[in-house]
Amino acid sequence: MNKKFANVHTQLPGPKAKKLIDRRHDVVPQGVSYGIPTFVDSAKGALLQDVDGNRFIDFAGAIGTINVGHSHDTVSAALHDQIDRYIHTGFNVMMYDPYIEFAEKLAALAPGYSKKKVMFLNSGAEAVENAVKIARKYTNRQAIVSFSGGFHGRTLMAMSLTGKVRPYKYEYGPFAPEIYRAPFPYAYRRPESMSNEEYTNHMLKQVEDFFITEVDPSLVAAFIMEPVQGESGFIIPDKAFVQGVYELCKKHGILFIADEIQTGFGRTGKYFAMEHYGVEPDLITISKSMAAGLPISGVIGREEIMDQARPGELGGTYCGSPLGCRAGLAVLEVMEKENLNKQAELIGQRVMNKFKEMYDQFNEIGDFRGLGAMCALEFVKDRKSKTPDKALTDQILKEAHQRGLIALKAGVFDNVIRLLMPLVITIEQLDEGLNILEEAIESVLVGEKTK
Known part of the structure; x- marks a missing residue:
């Protein structure tokens, strides 16, 4: 995929982030967790750039805190x-x-x-x-x-x-x-x-x-x-x-x-x-x-x-x-x-349409659901048993991060990827982020099947 917004130059974490992570572990208790192993340098709208120059599309929104986008x-x-x-x-x-x-x-x-x-x-x-x-x-x-x-x-x-x-x-x-x-x-x-x-x-x-x-x-x-x-x-x-x-x-x-x-x-x-x-x-x-x-x-x-x-x-x-x-x-x-309530509806419709395509493509997606722009994918071992697959979810998120997409895990069984992108995200950014997520799922599943 030709990416316009996301651009990870190095394997995460990059050299500057590695030094900051060492300092972080030296002074911040492990009980304070983190999702992606890097540090932000700047943020605008639905895009983030880290200290090593890597660019990310933000589908996490600071856990749903940035509905109007970063630094509006x-x-x-x-x-x-x-x-x-x-x-x-x-x-x-x-x-x-x-x-x-x-x-x-x-x-x-x-x-x-x-x-x-x-x-x-x-x-x-x-x-x-x-x-x-x-x-x-x-x-x-x-x-x-x-x-x-x-x-x-x-x-x-x-x-x-x-x-x-x-x-x-x-x-x-x-x-x-x-x-x-x-x-x-x-x-x-x-x-x-x-x-x-x-x-x-x-x-x-x-x-x-x-x-x-x-x-x-x-x-x-x-x-x-x-x-x-x-x-x-x-x-x-x-x-x-x-x-x-x-x-x-x-x-x-x-x-x-x-x-x-x-x-x-x-x-x-x-x-x-x-x-x-x-x-x-x-x-x-x-x-x-x-x-x-x-x-x-x-x-x-x-x-x-x-x-x-x-x-x-x-x-x-x-x-x-x-x-x-x-x-x-x-x-x-x-x-x-900016009529963000309406924008949330439009985002949700587009996400759910893409989720339906993914559901038809990947049997490991047990369910997809959403209300407005609050959308999620639930991953399972198989659709018959509905056994939660936490490990697969973790792998997909890690792969998505490496490809320049920030998303979050959730779920009673830690087997759900939830999307909380800023509501000011552009259609181009949204589609690129969804495509990255799809590629991450495919990459992980292909890798699993070839082991």
């Missing part, structure tokens, strides 16, 4: 302007208007018609922690229910809610108390004897039975759900399941928290992925692409819920920094001007 001119200009005025005062010391303006815009965009209020924090995990605090305060209940396979962060409460042991929870207990985990539908792995509708009804019945076997609903403050499970491999629940859980919550006075940290800000073709399901969450956690890489997160919620906490019970030193708020406002401006 509108975001950069807003940050330069803010830095020249002031960097930080602490919103709980002397307030600043970017916080208010950003909160107003997000409250207006959030799903549903009830009046919303917004608070800002620093990270996705911190947003989850505070959503739990708010839910417990409002309901005067303690129990929180998450779902199998869900990912909500690495801090104590967020880690306790997360539904995958390795690498997030192993040997890090004891966990936060009063956390319960309900089953989550995984349509690809449903019993073959069940139709999709039968499976959805079966999973809803399991959630209802959960109130009998695990925790009484009168003790539950909130359910927390990702509209699409991110770390578990882009598992997309049926609309009827989401609505069914939502109705169960309403029936029992339980709050419904939507974890939109990876799904928000245009990734699925909507500002919030919950819009696909026709429900209005009581609380929404947000982060990642809300500020184009600046560390900021938030909780959006119904006014009466958010106002239950008394002054001083929520917040923190850096929460809702001026830089993060200005970047967030710039992101919303870019999303509107």
Whole structure:
């Protein structure tokens, strides 16, 4: 393939990257992982260049953080302007208007018609922690229910809610108390004897039975759900399941928290992925692409819920920094001007068409799925057994990196390649990246068959 954008000159890592990796291992603990063995030198749009001059197409987007692309001119200009005025005062010391303006815009965009209020924090995990605090305060209940396979962060409460042991929870207990985990539908792995509708009804019945076997609903403050499970491999629940859980919550006075940290800000073709399901969450956690890489997160919620906490019970030193708020406002401006929600739909259609071609070509692809531009391939030993193939997935990603494409692994069984390219990617860049991925799969499989 004649590549225009990706251009790896040497076997990764290159000489400059090797020296930096040695320094990294000398001072950074191994628990902080990395996906590709090199270091960035510059980034723009959907393209990255490393310190050795290798160019990459970015299908990872800093784990879904760069929906508007790297170093977007509108975001950069807003940050330069803010830095020249002031960097930080602490919103709980002397307030600043970017916080208010950003909160107003997000409250207006959030799903549903009830009046919303917004608070800002620093990270996705911190947003989850505070959503739990708010839910417990409002309901005067303690129990929180998450779902199998869900990912909500690495801090104590967020880690306790997360539904995958390795690498997030192993040997890090004891966990936060009063956390319960309900089953989550995984349509690809449903019993073959069940139709999709039968499976959805079966999973809803399991959630209802959960109130009998695990925790009484009168003790539950909130359910927390990702509209699409991110770390578990882009598992997309049926609309009827989401609505069914939502109705169960309403029936029992339980709050419904939507974890939109990876799904928000245009990734699925909507500002919030919950819009696909026709429900209005009581609380929404947000982060990642809300500020184009600046560390900021938030909780959006119904006014009466958010106002239950008394002054001083929520917040923190850096929460809702001026830089993060200005970047967030710039992101919303870019999303509107460049119609990135529509762009996500178009990207998703093109990716899924290519995935169908790959599926027809490679029997090792067990499933392909997506919602908007949140798309994934699941690799298996064979389609009959559906046995996950983690080793193959690792090999394909390594080969893709060597060819100039950055992508990420995910999945309950670590056998999924997920795509989170910036939504500003050009069609040429998208097609080249997809072709590289196809070539990487073919190269690895041919190599395996000749061994």
